[in-house]
Amino acid sequence: MADGCAVQLTAPNGVTFPQPTGLFIGGQWVKSSLGKTITSIDPSTEKPIVAVQAGSVKDIDDAVSAARRALQDPSWRDLPGTERGQLLHRLAGLVDEHKETLATIETWDNGKPYSVSLNEDMGEVAGTLRYYAGFADKVFGQVIETTADKFAYTIREPIGVCGQIIPWNYPLAMAAWKLGPALACGNTVVLKPAEQTPLSILYFANLVRQAGFPPGVVNIVNGFGAEAGKALASHEDVDKIAFTGSTATAKDIMRMAASNLKNITLETGGKSPLVVFDDAELENAVEWAHAGIMSNQGQICTATSRILVQAGIFDQFMEAFKKQVRNVSTVGDPFDSNTFQGPQVSKAQLDRIKDFISVGKAEGANLEMGGQPQATAGGKGYFIQPTVFTGVNPQMRIFQEEVFGPFVTISKFESEEEAVALCNGTQYGLGSAVFTTNLTKAHRVARRIEAGMVWINSSNDSDWRIPFGGVKQSGIGRELGEAGLEAYSTVKAIHVNMRSKL
Ligand code: ADP
Numbered sequence: 001m002a003d004g005c006a007v008q009l010t011a012p013n014g015v016t017f018p019q020p021t022g023l024f025i026g027g028q029w030v031k032s033s034l035g036k037t038i039t040s041i042d043p044s045t046e047k048p049i050v051a052v053q054a055g056s057v058k059d060i061d062d063a064v065s066a067a068r069r070a071l072q073d074p075s076w077r078d079l080p081g082t083e084r085g086q087l088l089h090r091l092a093g094l095v096d097e098h099k100e101t102l103a104t105i106e107t108w109d110n111g112k113p114y115s116v117s118l119n120e121d122m123g124e125v126a127g128t129l130r131y132y133a134g135f136a137d138k139v140f141g142q143v144i145e146t147t148a149d150k151f152a153y154t155i156r157e158p159i160g161v162c163g164q165i166i167p168w169n170y171p172l173a174m175a176a177w178k179l180g181p182a183l184a185c186g187n188t189v190v191l192k193p194a195e196q197t198p199l200s201i202l203y204f205a206n207l208v209r210q211a212g213f214p215p216g217v218v219n220i221v222n223g224f225g226a227e228a229g230k231a232l233a234s235h236e237d238v239d240k241i242a243f244t245g246s247t248a249t250a251k252d253i254m255r256m257a258a259s260n261l262k263n264i265t266l267e268t269g270g271k272s273p274l275v276v277f278d279d280a281e282l283e284n285a286v287e288w289a290h291a292g293i294m295s296n297q298g299q300i301c302t303a304t305s306r307i308l309v310q311a312g313i314f315d316q317f318m319e320a321f322k323k324q325v326r327n328v329s330t331v332g333d334p335f336d337s338n339t340f341q342g343p344q345v346s347k348a349q350l351d352r353i354k355d356f357i358s359v360g361k362a363e364g365a366n367l368e369m370g371g372q373p374q375a376t377a378g379g380k381g382y383f384i385q386p387t388v389f390t391g392v393n394p395q396m397r398i399f400q401e402e403v404f405g406p407f408v409t410i411s412k413f414e415s416e417e418e419a420v421a422l423c424n425g426t427q428y429g430l431g432s433a434v435f436t437t438n439l440t441k442a443h444r445v446a447r448r449i450e451a452g453m454v455w456i457n458s459s460n461d462s463d464w465r466i467p468f469g470g471v472k473q474s475g476i477g478r479e480l481g482e483a484g485l486e487a488y489s490t491v492k493a494i495h496v497n498m499r500s501k502l
Contacts, residue, residue, distance in 0.1 A: 005029060007050060012042075013114065013335045015104040017203070021052040023059055023222065024205040026066035027215025033058045038195050038222055043111035043343040044333060044381045052198045055223035060190065060231035063219040064238055067161040067188040070216030076188065079214075085136030088183055091211040092129040095122060098207060105200040106172060111342040111382070112296055113334045125176040128464040128480070132180030135482070139185055139489055151496040156489040158186035159263055160239030163232040165225075165253070166201070167244045168194035168345050169299040169404075175201055177464075177479050178242050179218065185488040190219045190238070192229055194245075196345050198222040225249065236260050242487065243267070244301070246402075247428075247473050265477035265487045267301065267469060269402040270430030273423040274304035274459055275445065277416075278312040280435035282320060284457060290324040292433060292459030294386055297344055298406035301474075302431035304459045306399060307410045308422050314412045321410065322369055322388065329386040329406070331374045341406060343382040350382040353405035357387060360398040365409070366391035394425050402428070416445065424450045429472035433459040452478070 006018035022029035036054040041047070055063070070076050095102065102125075103117035112121070141154030164178040171193060182189050193201045201220055208218045221228055229249075233241050233256035240263040243253050247269040257264050274292055276285045292304035309317045334342030344350045350373070357371045370387035386406040392399050399409055413419045423432060432451040436442050446454040452470040455461050462468060467483035469475050477487050 005031070005053075009050060011104045011108045012044075013104055015101060017101045017104070019050055019105070019199060020202040020206060021050060022202070023053050023055050023063070024202070024218075024220040025059065025063045026069075026219065027209060030059075032056060033062075038198050038224070040109055040197070040199055041346070042108055043345055045378065046347075046380045046382075049108060049199065052202065052222055054195075055192070055221035055228040057227065057231040059221055059223070060228055060235065063190040063221050064161060064232075064235050066216035066219055067190050068237055070214055071158070071161060071188045073214060073216070075214040076186070076217050079186075081137035081139065081186070084184060084186060085133040087211050087213055088129050088133035088136060088180065091207060091213075092126040092133060094207040094211055095126040095129065095204070098203070099126070102172060102200055102203060105203055106197075107334050107342070109197045109199045110168065110171060110345055111334055113339050113342050115337060116296065121170060121173045124170075124173040124464065128173070128176040128180045131464050132184040132484075135181075135485060136184040139485060141491065149497070149499045151498055152494065154491050154493050156185070157492050159488055159490050160187060161237060162187045162189050162240040162242060162488065163235065163238045164189055164191040165229050165232065165241065165243040165245065166191060166193045168196035169296060169301075171197040172200045172204060174244050175204070177468075177484075181479070181484040181488045182242075183213075183217070185485060187240075187488055188217050190221060190232060192232055193220070193222055195222070195224050230256065233257055234259050238262060240264070240488070250475070263490075265479065267475045267479060268473065269428060270301050270303070270470065270474050271306055271400065271402055271426045271428045272302055272304045272431035272433070272451065273306045273308055273449070274433040275419045275423065275435065276307065276309045276313065276317060277419075277434075277436040277438070277441065278310040279437050280313070281437060281457075282313060282316060285435040286317065286320045286324050288433065288435070288457070288459040289321060290328060293408040294325065294329050294341065294406045295460065297341055299345060299349070299404055300460060302453065302460055302462070303404075304431060304433050305403065305408055306422075307408055308413050308419055309410060310419070311412050311414050318368070318390070318410065325369060325386050325388065331383055331385065332376065341386065344384060344405060345382070347382055349404065350384060353384050353387070353403060353407055356398055356401070356403045356405075356407060360389045360392075360396070363396045363398065364391070365389040365396060365398060368410075370406075394422060400426050416441065420445060420448045427473040428470070430470035430474035431455065431460065
């Protein structure tokens, strides 16, 4: 399988490309040991795109062995950080070169608008890899002053073999968030993509090889969560597991990781609030509030899915927000440049949103907009109307639980105190946003919100230079920024005795 058992595919936008379908283990393309496959579905048409190999427990085992060998091989172990950085730079350059193809695959497989895949996701992939390329020769320890009898210093070492479990909402970007810091710090990786979106990362695997990474440094094994994911999270020879996905799965992973006390980084669910105070710039707040929940089909862990508006401007906000949804949220073919919202990634996700719409109605909330599948010309695809509920109280499930779709609740509050209490009244603590023109209030509220990130006068304005992660049941540890390096390196202390005897 020299070429990854590639099949030639032509996407709906006319782009033709070789799509690898194998498992990428030890720098080679191999078939699943049990002959299992995953058929990837186009969420716009519900038609199969292609079947790819699905890894079994044995395949994960092989990938972990390959990663262990690579970790100990001088070609990687002793490679100077500067040269690791050059490999990452080369990979980022190859992503730029192939970005149209990668974006095409991403849109076909995931359903996100092509303009978003191309201009946002691929920029994020290359940018993150490049950012961490720069760090590869800047991960170092300290000399620590003690006494004349002792010379003490620390070095930063890779954690070892890292398992990385990737979600389907940003398939390549989430992989880059994890690969960048792991490789910059000299680790080796076994990466398991989500079964809903197995394709773009296989094309990317060939770029990893082309960039010149030694075999086994990056292994990519598609597979089902309950089989391949579980095998990776519970593997005794994996040193670290990094996961992005649902809070429920994260709890399972944490339990499995306990078997050999793996280092963990978990980035999980959210129900992020967006607070609009009376003194906010209304137009700005409306634009960000719309983008903060409706972008990427609402499939963003940090989506600001609970909008809280102060009573004095509530009616004005509602009117402007609904207008924004009507004007901007065009739902349809993700390859059409006028589309803002493509299909949800899968039937399961569409059904989940439909269930929450029923729950909201049954709980007595007001359905202000949407609430129906979006009819399309062919009558196929997992399209849903952008959905807005008001009249929501904090006990309702639609206020508490993550929906993961273009689904938002808008509530009214009177005081700053009440707004903070509403923000903090869920099990989650991922993102949050505050809109006000009062500088003091903005910073005061930012400190009081229980969240890993606060955006003042914006929403979901993520940046690879800035740490990303959650508190409470939204996760453990940080990705991105310099903080992201801590997740992939460990400190070793070295004590040198300068006296001849005890
Ligand atoms: P969602 O419910 O949104 O699909 P998940 O948290 O189930 O999100 O999936 C995120 C990633 O976790 C995917 O790569 C999936 O295959 C993987 N996964 C799901 N279940 C498990 C599990 N029990 N063990 C390990 N990985 C899992």
